[in-house]
Amino acid sequence: MKGHARSLAVRIALSFAVIVCAVVGMVGAALYHATNxxxxxxxxxxxxxxxxxxxSLLHDLYTITEIEARPRxxxxxxxxxxxxxxxxxxxxTPFINVNPAHMALPPLSVVPVARRVxxxxxxxxxxxxGVRMRWVAAQARIGNSGEVVEIIAAHVMTQEARVLSVYLMRVWITVLCAVLLTLALAYWVTSRGLMPLRLMAGKAAEISPNRMSTRLEVARAPAELQGLAASFNAMLDRLEHGYARLLQFSADLAHEVRTPIGVLIGETQVxxxxxxxxxxxxxxxxxxxEELERLARIARNILFLAQADHGQKHIDRERIDIRRELDAVAEYFEGIADERGITFEVEAGGELVANAIMCRRAISNVVVNAVRYAQAGTVVRMRGHEDADGACIVIGNRGPRIARDELARLFDRFYRGDAARSESTESSGLGLSIVQAIMRLHDGRVSAQCTPDGWVEFTLRFPCGVQSPVVPA
Ligand SMILES: Nc1ncnc2c1ncn2[C@@H]1O[C@H](COP(=O)(O)OP(=O)(O)O)[C@@H](O)[C@H]1O
Ligand SMILES: [Mg+2]
Structure with missing residues (x-):
């Protein structure tokens, strides 16, 4: 790859050389013209x-005979x-004729005696x-005799031409030297200037899955590269985070399926x-x-999460009546709620825009938890309303306070509280991860909080449906 790509330093040096060539050339040409x-x-x-x-010589000093006598x-x-x-x-015919190159006299108009040249x-x-010449012709009066002669004079600009040609030569040499010097200096300066880039590349090359903690030094990078370094570091942060999650996930997954598989093997051996x-x-x-079904359920859920993570899930949205939706979920879970003496209290209105199946799944996952983890004989409150930002559904149940750091972890994959772990068959710790994935797919969010008066509340927030086209229900 290196062989094909033209070096940045070479490119910059060449550009500078072209600029210097043009500038020095122009200055040289202007000076040459002025000198000329x-x-x-x-x-x-x-x-x-x-x-x-x-x-004046003719007028004041000499007669024609005297002049003829001294041509030199x-x-x-x-x-x-x-x-x-x-x-x-x-x-x-001329009486004085100094014309070493024997040039033919051009037709000239003669300046009269009375006028100055x-x-x-x-x-x-x-x-x-090709050498340039200047010609002039003027009349002159000899003494006071009134006799008039013509003076024809010409200057051949040989010396000037020589000076100019030397001058031109110097201009060319100057341009050449300037270009060469610029090439060398610009290359040197640019190579030095690009040093931080090379250092950054070196640093980047050190990074591998085992050494994800390396970061570029943003503060020490030149201003132009700081943005790049910062983005690069941010990318590394995301990668490191994703990688850590992946490691955790595969560990959890292995842990999760080991138990049912162990049970299967044990029972079969016995x-x-x-x-x-x-x-x-x-x-x-x-x-x-039963164990196999549990494994199958875990596999399905993991597949769903993986697809949601990759944004592979295409979602068709439609308008959903919140009240009707919550009533339907409450009715569905009436049976298991009854077993624990739990009743539902639905208080809702308005519509939300979401994928019907996923929305049902998210609400169900939260409600089944509420029913399972609520104190027996209490009320599970289901509320929903539409507002300017979209719609909001809050499912609340009475239960012990959950510590703040645990609240955040509820949504982690395979996370289960103590209560869930004791009755292991139903619980896999993926329910809330799926809720979170669904809410992310909808550009919404889910959060959990404990109110001071003893409610555990899960809030699902759906945005307005404007982002994607709405399929009318
Ligand atoms: N309404 C709730 N009240 C108290 N704890 C809850 C509630 N919902 C969830 N949790 C806690 O969050 C954990 C994770 O929930 P979830 O992801 O649905 O997994 P699962 O229900 O399979 O255990 C549960 O094990 C439980 O400890
Ligand atoms: Mg659950």
Whole structure:
């Protein structure tokens, strides 16, 4: 997997290198452009100054004959060995012609004697090899004679071009160095920055079913990773809790089925020890059947709980009349209630939204407990009403106070109180777990409390039926 995935550090370093390349490149280009402009402007002003200088020389100092006698004088005044200076009478051949590259003179409009040479008089040109040139032409008066000559001057920007090409080279080298340096630094910095991630991975790798207690250090993680570390720890908490429950559950399950299986084996062995009569065999089989039914019931209940735990149970909900439901349950348990001299008192109204079968099962499980664990000869109170949050059913019976920590454990799988354990055949300790699972499936909840005036109360709270579509009853 590692081979395919591109490293985050490499990715970040590359991104930074691209950014730096763009930024440095842009700055370099801008500076190059500015330098180019500055050099050109300076060259232009120099060219203009030179022409003006020649104009005043011609006017103040020299006659044409004197100039013709010293052609080299003007050559030394030029800016570049390639520069051009041409003096001529209008329309005739030049009397001074410094033009080392023998360039053809472009058509130029000549600045008249009366006007100063300005930037607007300059012409842009190119030497055949591509180097830029600036041309200018101006008239000059010789002394006071009134004779006018044309000065044509040109500057070849060879030096400027050389400076610029060196400059360009430097820009490229700078960009290259910046990119390489950024790559190296960004990679180093990011690798260091990602260290906590690697530490976290190391910690996570230590976790196994036997070592579930390891946790990531949230406080020491960088801000960006704290959320991840916290979620990871929360996930571990849930896993650890679930794992512990699973261990407890399998231990309880083994414990629970061991007794009936032991009884089955014992009775069968005893029966097989001697030749028995048919009624004796029948007796053993009947007793065995009872144990087997008990085992089957446990298996069914465990299967139900397992499915509920996995959220595999699909539930169709419908509207249920609370009063009618409680009456039906009371009627069903009238027989066993009578045996203990217990009567029901139903006080209910409104509707609730739930799965009919599961709702009946949950209420029955609570009511059968109430009947079984209530003091003989008392009343079991069944109340129910609809309210803004949904509906609420409270089953109460008179009985001894239950300690607070025991109250919470009543809903644990296989938990049984002392009274339940003594009459072991009926009780398996799964009844309230199933109630809880059913209430969870309905997004509701169940709770138990003891009131100060001696009631043990179980409250089933059903939410409004808005979450899932309601099938009309
Ligand atoms: N109404 C009640 N009054 C007193 N104790 C109760 C009541 N309902 C449940 N319990 C206690 O909770 C335990 C768990 O109940 P349950 O899960 O239904 O298992 P079971 O009824 O099979 O023992 C019971 O063994 C009993 O000790
Ligand atoms: Mg029960």
């Amino acid at each position: 402009r500055a050099l050109s402007t300076r060259a232009d002003y120099q060219l203009i100054a030179r022409v003006e200088h020649f104009r 004088l003007f050559e030394t005044m030029l800016g570049d060995s390639q520069d051009v200076i041409v003096f001529r009478r209008p329309g005739s 300005g930037l607007d008089a300059l012409y842009e040109g190119k030497r055949p090899d 029966a097989l020890a001697h030749e028995r009569s048919a009624p004796e065999y029948r007796g053993v089989l009947e007793s065995n059947l």
